[in-house]
Amino acid sequence: MTSSPFDTFPRDLLPELLYVSSGEDKGDDVNFAIGIRGVDGMAERQRLFELLLAWVTQERCQEILGAPCLVVPFPKVQVVNVVALGLLTRERFDKQGKGLGRGFLELAKKSLAAAS
Secondary structure, three states, X not given: OOOOHHHHXXXXXXXXXXXXXXXXOOOOOEEEEEEEOOOOOHHHHHHHHHHHHHHOOHHHHHHHHOOOEEEEEEHHHOEEEEEEOOHHHHOOOOOEOHHHHHXXXXXXXXXXXXXX
16 A cells, blocks of 8 residues: 555544635745634644644645645644645646645545545
8 A cells, every 4th residue: 555645644633624725826836725614712723723734844745746835834823825836837737726725635534534
C-alpha cells in the first residue's frame, strides 16, 4: 500500500468541521483557506486550529500540490491560507482555488475513512 500525506491527517479534524474558502486568483498562483466551523467553545476551536496548523505545513502542501507553497495562519479567525505558487502554469485548475481546496478536504475524508 502506498503512503499518502493524508495518512497523518489528525483524526479529530473531521472534514465536516472544516470549510474551504477562496477568492479569484490572480496570475499563476492558486490560493485557498481552510478554516474551522461548527464547533462550540473557543477552547475547542483553538485546539482544532492548532491541529490544523500543525498539519498544514509548507512541505506537506508542496508534496500534495506539486508546487512551492506558502502557508499563512490567521489565528484570530482560525483559518490557514495556502498559496500554491505558479500552480496554474503547471496544471489546468479552476481560476479559483475552491475546487482545489475541496479536493484537499475530500482526500482527508477518504484517508480518515480508510483508517477507521
